[in-house]
Amino acid sequence: MTLSRRTPGAHWRPRPLLFATDTEAHRRLLIALRRCLRHEQQASGHAGYPVDIVTISRTVLAALALRVALPERAWVDTTILKLRGNLELLLREDLGDPGPQVGALREDARRLLDLCSPSAPPLPPLHAYELMRALAGTTRSFAVLYQLRQSARERGQ
Structure with a gap:
């Protein structure tokens, strides 16, 4: 057994998180959040944002x-x-x-x-x-x- 195999995951290459750099994913998430917030406000009758x-x-x-x-x-x-x-x-x-x-x-x-x-x-x-x-x-x-x-x-x- 090699030294790098003794630590779990040590042989994996570090990769940046795709979500942190993907602007398209951020845009889709914000659109979905706005849709949910709009639906929630229509259901509760509250029209204003803080x-x-x-x-x-x-x-x-x-x-x-x-x-x-x-x-x-x-x-x-x-x-x-x-x-x-x-x-x-x-x-x-x-x-x-x-x-x-x-x-x-x-x-x-x-x-x-x-x-x-x-x-x-x-x-x-x-x-x-x-x-x-x-x-x-x-x-x-x-x-x-x-x-x-x-x-x-x-x-x-």
Whole structure:
């Protein structure tokens, strides 16, 4: 018996987990989770999602942090996915009186969401990085509007 055979599994080659790097599997999982959540909400009659401003702020700060070099493409893609979900969540919220500035901000958000939709063509690394930063800026603006609206509601009650 050889030395490497004494430890179970020592002769196996280490392989990375496919699920951790497979973006198509992540996309299918997120679609299934959204479907389940939508079905659950329709059954319970609850229409709103909870908005976690702390998590949104952390994601935005990480995306807008200054860097010397471009970050890894996988990180950029993951951050775009997070920011896209956060922005879609904030767009569903009632932000009060829709003035011209809020309307223009909503149009910008819709254009950015169209650029990062799953059906959009893949972007080069620098374009994806710039899209991530634009999404982060727009998400930050909507988060501020949401916080102002929540504080106005609390003062009004």
